[in-house]
Amino acid sequence: MDEVMTSDPTLITGTETTSPERVTRTRTIDEVVVEVGHLRSRTRILGEDVAETDREVGEVYREALAEQLDVKARSIAKRSVGEMLDELAVAGFAWRDIARLARVSVPAVRRWRQGETATGANRLAVARTVALVEILRDDHLVSDVASWMEVPLVSSAPVTAIDLAADGCFQEVVEVAAAHSTGEDVLDRARPGWRERYRSDYEVFEAPDGELGTRPVPRERP
Numbered sequence: 001m002d003e004v005m006t007s008d009p010t011l012i013t014g015t016e017t018t019s020p021e022r023v024t025r026t027r028t029i030d031e032v033v034v035e036v037g038h039l040r041s042r043t044r045i046l047g048e049d050v051a052e053t054d055r056e057v058g059e060v061y062r063e064a065l066a067e068q069l070d071v072k073a074r075s076i077a078k079r080s081v082g083e084m085l086d087e088l089a090v091a092g093f094a095w096r097d098i099a100r101l102a103r104v105s106v107p108a109v110r111r112w113r114q115g116e117t118a119t120g121a122n123r124l125a126v127a128r129t130v131a132l133v134e135i136l137r138d139d140h141l142v143s144d145v146a147s148w149m150e151v152p153l154v155s156s157a158p159v160t161a162i163d164l165a166a167d168g169c170f171q172e173v174v175e176v177a178a179a180h181s182t183g184e185d186v187l188d189r190a191r192p193g194w195r196e197r198y199r200s201d202y203e204v205f206e207a208p209d210g211e212l213g214t215r216p217v218p219r220e221r222p
Helices: 029-076 081-090 095-102 106-113 120-139 145-149 161-166 170-177 183-190
Strands: 011-013 016-018 152-154 157-160 202-206 212-216
Touching (some): 029 120, 029 170, 081 095, 081 106, 081 120, 095 106, 095 161, 106 120, 120 145, 145 161, 152 183, 161 170, 170 183
Antiparallel strands (some): 152 157
């Protein structure tokens, strides 16, 4: 029987069929470069989309935290100021830190402890501090809130969670406790330029004998 070529690229020879070998071609280096370039472009676009989505989600999360703090603070504000101050003291906060967090003077806190009435705004400020403490303790399992808030957020800067909260950055403190942001992340948002401000001229290094020492940090020449 003669060989017949059908629409299917399969050769029919007698009763047996065979498929022709596929022809392969080695790509040129130019083609490889173009293909890899396209892949890099696609990766970059995907990366930008992911970064934008992460930024938007972060904003929504911080808005939700602000709402959570506000709702909880307004509920706590129904308590007496003395009761709220006692809770903060039992949590381990010094009176000077309570004053900083509420943005008032230490004498004002002392007068409230003695029974003087606080203004509505000051009552809410104290309640907001209590709300932060309860959220850190109950929702994010920070067992010793006062002590934890005294720990520097990064090793290269003496900024603590108390410092951030005293600036009104309560949401950033919760983000760090929840491990949704690093100390570097929140400082970049709350205190731009902190790296340059706290940059040290010396660094710690391990000498060949295993001992630790300090030495000047090499700087690039302008």
